[in-house]
Amino acid sequence: METTKKQVVVVTRKTHNATQVTIKNPNQKLLSFIEKLAERSKKLKEEIMQMDFKEYKRI
Numbered sequence: 001m002e003t004t005k006k007q008v009v010v011v012t013r014k015t016h017n018a019t020q021v022t023i024k025n026p027n028q029k030l031l032s033f034i035e036k037l038a039e040r041s042k043k044l045k046e047e048i049m050q051m052d053f054k055e056y057k058r059i
Helices: 028-050 053-058
Strands: 009-014 021-023
Touching: none
Parallel strands: none
Antiparallel strands: 009 021
């Protein structure tokens, strides 16, 4: 049985205020990294939303 390697393709698209990243054929290690990154981002966003305005202004 022959296995073929799929090549990971990363496509970025920039607009004036954001960058969109599309990943085609990601491997399991990359998927787990992206999931961890998304969780960190979500937690940080929640922490910022719970801060008082003065604390937010300090950042």
